[in-house]
Every structure is written in C-alpha cells, then in structure tokens.
Amino acid sequence: MAEIIKTNRRDFLKLAATATGGLFIGFYWSGCDSPKMQVLSNEEILAKATDFNSFLSITLDGDVVIYSPNPELGQNIKTSFPMVVAEELDADWSRVRVLQAPLDTDKFERQLTGGSGAMPHSWERLRKAGATARHLLLTAAATRLEVDKNSLTTEKGVIYHKSSGKKLNYGEVVLDAAQLEAPDEVIFKDPKDFKIIGTPIKNVDNQEMFTGKPLFGLDFYREGMLHAMVQRPPFGMKIKSVDDTEARNVSGIQEVFVYDNNVALVGSSTWPIMKAKKLLKISYEPDGNVESTADHDRIFKELLDSKEARVMREDGNVDVAFKNASKVITSEYQCPFLSHSPMEPMNFFAHVKEDQVELIGPTQTPDSARVQTANLLGIPKENISVEITRLGGGFGRRLRADYVLEAVQISKKMEAPVKVTWSREDDMTGGAYRPAVRYRFSAALDEEGNMIGYKLRGVGMNAGNSVRQDNFPSGAVENVLIENVNYESSVTTNAWRAPITNFLAYAEQSFLDEVALEVQKDPVKFRLDLLQKAKNSPVGSVNYDVDRMIGVIKDVAEKSNWGKNSNVKQGFSVYFSHRSYVAQVANIEMENNQPVLKKIIASTDCGIVVNPTGANHQVRGGIVDGMGHAMFGNLTFENGLPKQKNFDSYRLIRMKEVPEVELHYVDSGYDPTGLGEPALPPTGGAIANAIFAATGRRLRSQPFVEQKEYSDMNLEIRRG
Amino acid sequence: MANYNLRVNGKKYEVDVEEDTPLLWVLRDHLGLVGTKYSCGIAQCGACTVHINGEATFSCVLPVSSIGDDKVTTIEGLSEDGDHPVQKAWNEIDVAQCGYCQAGQIMNAASFLNKNPKPSFDEIDEAMNRNICRCGTYHKIREAVALAAKTK
Numbered sequence: 001m002a003e004i005i006k007t008n009r010r011d012f013l014k015l016a017a018t019a020t021g022g023l024f025i026g027f028y029w030s031g032c033d034s035p036k037m038q039v040l041s042n043e044e045i046l047a048k049a050t051d052f053n054s055f056l057s058i059t060l061d062g063d064v065v066i067y068s069p070n071p072e073l074g075q076n077i078k079t080s081f082p083m084v085v086a087e088e089l090d091a092d093w094s095r096v097r098v099l100q101a102p103l104d105t106d107k108f109e110r111q112l113t114g115g116s117g118a119m120p121h122s123w124e125r126l127r128k129a130g131a132t133a134r135h136l137l138l139t140a141a142a143t144r145l146e147v148d149k150n151s152l153t154t155e156k157g158v159i160y161h162k163s164s165g166k167k168l169n170y171g172e173v174v175l176d177a178a179q180l181e182a183p184d185e186v187i188f189k190d191p192k193d194f195k196i197i198g199t200p201i202k203n204v205d206n207q208e209m210f211t212g213k214p215l216f217g218l219d220f221y222r223e224g225m226l227h228a229m230v231q232r233p234p235f236g237m238k239i240k241s242v243d244d245t246e247a248r249n250v251s252g253i254q255e256v257f258v259y260d261n262n263v264a265l266v267g268s269s270t271w272p273i274m275k276a277k278k279l280l281k282i283s284y285e286p287d288g289n290v291e292s293t294a295d296h297d298r299i300f301k302e303l304l305d306s307k308e309a310r311v312m313r314e315d316g317n318v319d320v321a322f323k324n325a326s327k328v329i330t331s332e333y334q335c336p337f338l339s340h341s342p343m344e345p346m347n348f349f350a351h352v353k354e355d356q357v358e359l360i361g362p363t364q365t366p367d368s369a370r371v372q373t374a375n376l377l378g379i380p381k382e383n384i385s386v387e388i389t390r391l392g393g394g395f396g397r398r399l400r401a402d403y404v405l406e407a408v409q410i411s412k413k414m415e416a417p418v419k420v421t422w423s424r425e426d427d428m429t430g431g432a433y434r435p436a437v438r439y440r441f442s443a444a445l446d447e448e449g450n451m452i453g454y455k456l457r458g459v460g461m462n463a464g465n466s467v468r469q470d471n472f473p474s475g476a477v478e479n480v481l482i483e484n485v486n487y488e489s490s491v492t493t494n495a496w497r498a499p500i501t502n503f504l505a506y507a508e509q510s511f512l513d514e515v516a517l518e519v520q521k522d523p524v525k526f527r528l529d530l531l532q533k534a535k536n537s538p539v540g541s542v543n544y545d546v547d548r549m550i551g552v553i554k555d556v557a558e559k560s561n562w563g564k565n566s567n568v569k570q571g572f573s574v575y576f577s578h579r580s581y582v583a584q585v586a587n588i589e590m591e592n593n594q595p596v597l598k599k600i601i602a603s604t605d606c607g608i609v610v611n612p613t614g615a616n617h618q619v620r621g622g623i624v625d626g627m628g629h630a631m632f633g634n635l636t637f638e639n640g641l642p643k644q645k646n647f648d649s650y651r652l653i654r655m656k657e658v659p660e661v662e663l664h665y666v667d668s669g670y671d672p673t674g675l676g677e678p679a680l681p682p683t684g685g686a687i688a689n690a691i692f693a694a695t696g697r698r699l700r701s702q703p704f705v706e707q708k709e710y711s712d713m714n715l716e717i718r719r720g
Numbered sequence: 721m722a723n724y725n726l727r728v729n730g731k732k733y734e735v736d737v738e739e740d741t742p743l744l745w746v747l748r749d750h751l752g753l754v755g756t757k758y759s760c761g762i763a764q765c766g767a768c769t770v771h772i773n774g775e776a777t778f779s780c781v782l783p784v785s786s787i788g789d790d791k792v793t794t795i796e797g798l799s800e801d802g803d804h805p806v807q808k809a810w811n812e813i814d815v816a817q818c819g820y821c822q823a824g825q826i827m828n829a830a831s832f833l834n835k836n837p838k839p840s841f842d843e844i845d846e847a848m849n850r851n852i853c854r855c856g857t858y859h860k861i862r863e864a865v866a867l868a869a870k871t872k
C-alpha cells in the first residue's frame with residue numbers, strides 16, 4: 001500500500017533555482033534547528049550546498065546528483081542510499097550521479113559507519129527526500145499543463161499526462177518546482193511498485209576502482225606533502241632512550257622526533273622512512289602491566305572463579321534450579337585477540353595551519369576525528385574540515401581516531417602537510433584489537449531434558465560487557481544468571497565487526513548444541529521449542545522478535561534439507577544481532593575418513609532487501625569473514641608485543657579455503673535493517689557444530705586449526 | 721641514489737631513487753600511479769600486483785634496480801578505457817566490496833588468463849589463491865574470472 005507520510009517541513013531546505021543550477025533540495029536528517037526554506041542567489045547556493053546532511057539536485061537537463069553522506073568501506077552504502085532517494089523520486093538511475101558528501105558541521109546526526117545502523121536510521125528520511133522532490137516536480141507540472149496533479153504519473157524522470165499524451169522531463173519543470181513550498185505530507189510508494197529498490201544496481205565506484213583511480217586515503221597526495229611513520233611502544237611499556245643516529249642517516253629522512261611515547265619519522269617519500277624505522281634503536285621500560293598470552297590464559301581462569309562479577313541479568317533462582325537439576329552440563333569457550341587488518345592500512349592526511357586544519361582520509365567517524373582534533377589543538381571544531389575518502393575496509397578499526405591525531409601532531413610539529421602511513425606491521429602491532437574472551441556456560445536439566453537453568457559468565461580483556469544478557473536463550477529459560485567480569489589489560493581493544501557477538505555467538509551456539517545432543521534432541525527442534533516458550537510464556541524481557549527468529553530457522557532447515565541426508569553431517573546456528581536475523585547450516589561430508597566442508601547455507605531476515613547484490617556481498621562476506629577468523633585468526637602476545645606482525649604469520653582466509661555459500665532471504669516486509677555485521681556471528685558455531693556432527697570432536701576455542709581436537713584432523717574445504 | 725629509466729604502461733619515466741626502492745613505491749610516490757596498492761609489503765597478499773613483461777609480479781618486493789628494460793604494466797595501463805575483458809567482467813559481476821584489493825586481483829587474473837585462456841574452476845582457485853581479499857569477495861572473483869575467460 002502507498003502510504004501518506006507527514007513531512008517535517010523544517011527538515012528540508014529547498015534552494016531556489018538558478019539558470020544554471022536547477023533544483024536543489026537539501027535535507028536534514030535531524031528534525032531540529034533547521035532553517036526555514038529560503039530563496040538564495042546562485043553564489044549563496046554554492047556556499048550553502050554543503051550545508052546539509054545531504055542533498056539532491058536536479059539540473060535543467062534532468063540529471064540528478066545525490067550526495068551520499070556516510071563513509072563507504074565496502075558496505076555499499078554509497079550505492080544503496082541514493083537508490084532509496086532515486087526510488088521515491090522515480091528517477092532514471094542511468095542519469096543519477098552519486099558524490100561523497102563532505103563532513104558537515106553541527107547538523108549531522110549520523111555520519112558514521114558502524115553498528116550496521118545507517119540504513120535503519122535513514123530509510124524513512126531518504127524516502128522523504130525523494131518523495132518531496134517528486135511532489136514539487138508534479139505540482140509544478142500540473143500548473144504548467146493546467147491539469148489535476150492526481151492525473152499525472154511519473155516514470156524514469158519523466159512526468160506523463162496519460163489522457164492528453166503530454167509529457168515533461170523533470171529538468172523542464174525544476175525552475176518552477178524551486179519556487180514552491182515544501183509540502184506538509186508526501187505519498188510513499190507501495191513497496192510492490194519499487195523499480196530501483198530490490199534490483200541489483202552496480203556499485204557506483206566500479207569504473208574508478210577497476211581502473212586504479214585514486215579513491216582511497218592512501219592514494220591521497222599533494223604537492224609539498226611530507227610522509228611520516230610512527231614507531232609505537234609495546235603495550236605496558238614506555239620509552240627509556242632512543243638512538244636515532246642510523247635512522248637519520250638514511251637519505252630522504254628529514255626529521256626524527258619523540259612525542260607522547262612515540263617516535264615519529266618524517267621524510268620525502270615512504271620507502272626511506274620504512275628503512276629508517278628499522279634502524280631506530282629504542283629501549284623501553286615497563287610502565288604498567290607487560291602482558292603475554294600465558295598471563296591472559298591464567299587471568300581468564302582466575303576470573304572465571306572469582307567471587308566478584310557484575311550481574312547483568314537474573315531471572316528466577318538459578319541456585320535452586322541447579323540444585324534440583326537431574327543433570328548439569330558445563331563448558332568453557334575461549335577466543336583470542338584479533339587484528340582488524342583491513343587491506344588498506346591506517347593512514348591519514350593532515351594540514352595544520354595557523355588556526356585551520358584540513359583532514360583527509362579514511363575514517364568511519366569523521367565527526368569524532370574532528371572533535372578530537374579540536375580538543376587536542378584547543379581550536380573550535382568549525383575550523384576543521386574533514387574530507388572522507390573511500391575506505392579500504394574498516395571492520396571497526398577506523399572508528400578510532402588515533403591515527404588521525406598522529407597526522408595532526410606531526411603536521412603541527414613540521415608546519416607542513418603530512419600523510420601518516422602505517423606499515424602492515426604497524427597496523428597489526430599498533431593496537432585496538434578485538435578483545436580476547438573466555439566464557440563459562442552451565443545448563444541445568446530436569447528429568448525430561450528441559451533446560452530449567454542457564455548460567456553464563458564472560459571474562460573479557462578490555463571487552464567492556466562481554467555478554468549480551470538479553471539475547472536468546474534469555475527469555476526462554478525460567479532461571480537465568482548472566483555475569484560479566486572485565487579485566488583491564490594494557491592491550492588496547494576496539495569494536496571489531498559485530499562486536500562481542502562475533503565470538504559470543506559461536507560459543508553460545510556451540511554450547512546449545514552440546515545441551516541439545518545431551519538431551520537427545522534435534523538441535524533445530526531444541527531451539528524451536530525454546531523459542532515457543534519465549535513466545536508463549538516469556539521470562540523477563542525478550543529483546544528479539546521470536547517469530548522472525550523462528551522464520552529464519554525454519555527457512556534454513558528447509559533449504560538445507562536439515563537432517564534428511566545421512567551422508568551430510570550438518571551443523572546449525574542462529575543469531576540475532578544488529579537488528580537482523582541470520583540462521584546458518586554448515587554441510588560436511590566425510591571422504592576417505594576425513595571431513596570436507598562443502599557448503600554453508602544461510603537464511604537472513606533483514607527486512608526489505610534494498611540491493612540484492614549488496615546484500616549478498618554483505619552476507620557472503622560476513623560468512624567468509626566469520627569462517628576465516630574462526631578457523632585461523634590468532635593474535636598472541638609476548639612481553640606486550642603481538643607475535644604475529646604480518647600476513648605470513650597472521651593467517652587470513654584465502655580463495656581455496658572458502659566453501660560454497662548459498663543465500664536465502666526471508667521476506668518479512670519490515671523496513672530494511674543493516675547487514676554489515678549480522679551474518680558473521682552465526683558462522684563459527686555452524687562450522688564447529690558440523691565438525692562435531694562429523695567427527696565427534698567439540699572445538700571449544702578459536703582458532704580451530706590451533707587446538708588439540710583439531711590437530712590430527714584434516715578438514716578440507718572444497719566447493720561443489 | 722641513482723637514475724633509472726623505466727617503461728611503464730608504454731611510457732618512459734626517469735626516476736632518481738635508492739636502488740633498493742621497491743617498484744611499488746616508485747609507482748606510488750614518484751610516478752603518481754597509485755592504482756597499485758600497498759598492503760603487506762612482504763609478498764603475501766597480492767595487492768601490489770603488476771605485470772612485468774606480462775607476468776603477474778608482486779611489486780612490493782621488486783627492487784627498482786632489477787627491472788632494467790622489462791615492460792611494466794599497472795592497472796592504469798591494463799586497457800585504454802577500462803575495457804579489458806577482465807575489467808568488464810569485474811563490473812558485470814560487481815565483484816568489489818571495499819575495492820582495495822581489486823586492482824591486484826584484476827592484474828593477477830589478466831595475466832593468468834593470458835597463459836590459461838580456458839581454465840577450470842580449480843585452476844582459477846589455484847591461481848587466485850595468492851591474492852587476499854579481506855572483505856571475502858572470493859566467490860565473485862571466481863565467477864568474474866570464469867566470465868572473463870568466456871567473453872575474451
């Protein structure tokens with residue numbers, strides 16, 4: 001059904017038309033403090049053009065330009081956002097050009113990439129912008145043709161009056177449209193009439209990406225710019241002394257200096273700096289805990305038993321439940337630190353001038369980078385401009401602005417424009433990892449095999465809250481106790497794609513598998529029974545939509561022929577995170593007595609699929625990512641330093657290691673939710689459960705390839 | 721420092737750099753050809769893949785002094801208008817996520833298909849295994865190489 005939607009007229013700033021410019025519609029994504037519509041001169045338009053959260057413009061020729069405000073790191077937002085605007089505008093996609101919007105000052109509500117939140121946040125706003133523009137164009141056309149507005153239709157940027165056969169291109173009426181007031185309400189299309197949404201529109205940057213155009217932060221060069229690299233200390237250490245004699249002798253090195261426990265090297269190009277950096281002789285001394293992986297393992301065990309823990313959720317009485325249980329199952333699961341390792345290492349350009357700063361580079365949080373720069377320099381943030389380049393991956397690492405501030409500090413000291421580049425070794429040893437975590441799960445079972453009690457304690461290394469207390473199976477079990485213990489490690493951590501759930505889901509879904517098999521229930525049926533309970537008699541708050549979770553479980557069970565082929569050993573997993581539901585089944589077949597992972601089948605409910613190609617990318621990419629890190633990812637420490645420093649020792653998944661991946665979507669009709677993260681969490685569990693089904697070996701820690709249960713197994717991965 | 725005459729994408733360049741400077745950094749820092757990417761610097765990921773006389777080569781570990789008269793081709797010079805069959809297939813299959821690894825993937829695929837115009841899927845996997853894609857676009861890469869082989 002088409003929907004009538006109230007607009008907040010203050011959300012829109014429509015700029016007057018000019019002979020050259022056409023119609024500009026600026027739209028704010030927050031409802032507050034927006035100026036009224038104004039009529040502006042040509043110069044004012046140009047000055048104002050970047051003053052919105054975003055805007056679209058239509059030229060007199062009917063070309064459409066849509067600004068995409070969010071950083072693009074591979075989640076395809078630069079393509080999918082404009083698709084939504086163009087849909088409601090009824091534009092001709094072949095005449096739409098997409099530009100990356102710069103960071104705007106105060107009016108931004110959400111110009112960041114993280115938490116898979118962009119699409120749910122902006123869905124309605126984007127539709128309103130397109131529908132408002134279309135409304136204005138139609139109104140102008142009705143006046144021009146002297147017909148009733150309701151007798152007009154639009155298609156691909158053209159307005160038709162069917163009975164008279166007259167038609168007008170959008171460009172022909174933009175000047176008139178620009179004189180009109182923004183409407184109080186607009187009509188949204190019925191989703192079944194969508195022509196652009198739901199079609200596989202190609203990535204708008206393809207041509208530039210595939211011909212090597214400078215798109216990424218590291219590709220940014222400017223005449224007179226200096227290059228810099230930084231040697232950072234091991235965790236828990238501080239600089240005692242620096243001998244930079246040899247480093248300074250490398251030709252091309254301009255300056256070596258110490259700041260904030262770092263040594264900065266500055267030169268005219270990258271290679272001499274890389275060489276000089278290796279010649280630095282720095283001695284460090286302890287400045288806090290200097291930790292090794294052995295320490296972390298010991299601390300995990302201690303804190304799992306410690307008396308002190310923060311209770312995150314408590315339903316019923318677990319003590320009684322566990323006392324009355326006819327059987328208790330307890331298991332522990334552990335995951336290591338991980339590096340984000342986007343293919344493009346950290347880098348940023350800064351030019352600190354008298355009281356102005358120019359920042360250019362790859363960041364997931366441009367506004368935070370600016371605010372932190374303002375605080376560091378003690379200048380107003382309005383004096384700082386941020387240009388967002390395309391990001392060569394992020395995975396959460398570029399939510400931090402540490403590498404931006406380095407560029408700022410070095411530029412300030414050198415009084416010159418500077419680009420700071422991290423080598424791969426810097427990127428891997430320079431901190432802000434996915435935290436290592438250990439979990440202990442316990443289930444209390446009654447005589448019929450019902451789970452009457454459920455306990456979970458998470459211990460994390462700088463993980464903040466390492467549990468998600470309200471996630472399934474909370475709500476489906478009478479007596480629940482969920483606790484968290486955080487250890488303040490000197491190793492720095494940061495959000496990593498699907499924070500916490502990227503390993504919690506594997507541990508939880510493996511444990512539930514253990515419980516199901518213990519009570520001799522089919523793992524899928526076991527979950528469905530629990531969900532039925534959460535639906536019929538929920539215990540405490542339930543933060544997931546039971547029906548949507550059941551929807552993906554049933555879908556994946558059907559599509560994977562769950563349990564129907566005894567030659568295929570299957571592992572099941574389901575998880576709700578970042579507003580989307582994803583269930584997965586991994587298929588393993590035994591060949592010559594060895595397990596061969598052949599396929600992963602996924603069923604996703606992310607509401608309306610905006611761009612099927614983009615959605616497939618995110619779900620498949622999340623599965624490959626989840627699998628790669630579950631299988632291989634491991635960052636270990638010795639005396640405050642990661643032992644793995646580059647891809648020779650830190651193993652990333654490769655071409656030959658990915659099984660076939662089959663994707664399905666449950667059409668629930670809900671507004672779209674993000675997909676950058678939700679497909680990753682279930683994968684580790686599905687694979688581990690399949691390995692158990694095939695070999696009887698339960699993998700209780702990651703990475704799989706480095707544990708005892710795996711050592712004499714040869715899991716092959718082969719596509720069909 | 722020493723002078724080197726290089727032949728890149730059919731053009732002649734002269735650079736004055738240290739002899740151990742990897743071709744990658746000559747391209748990026750000195751010739752302004754930034755399509756060739758840096759990611760690991762130790763011949764592990766393939767982001768820096770260029771063609772040396774048509775052969776896919778990791779430019780991050782190739783000292784400029786070793787190049788001599790060899791013909792260097794980078795992503796910028798793979799085709800005039802971005803219409804090499806591999807580039808076209810990459811667009812058709814819409815391979816990229818972040819896109820950072822893709823220039824290296826395309827260069828590797830183009831050189832591979834020159835040598836093996838009708839590869840099996842196993843051969844594609846084998847050849848493309850030397851390039852890492854952190855975003856996990858492997859399925860699409862495989863499809864695109866197969867498509868390029870078909871349309872060539």
Ligand code: FES
Pocket residue numbers: 757758759760761762763764765766767768769778779780781
């Ligand atoms: S940058 Fe050359 S192989 Fe990774």
Ligand code: FES
Pocket residue numbers: 074343392393816817818819820821822852853854855856857
């Ligand atoms: S597309 Fe991002 S690394 Fe390959």
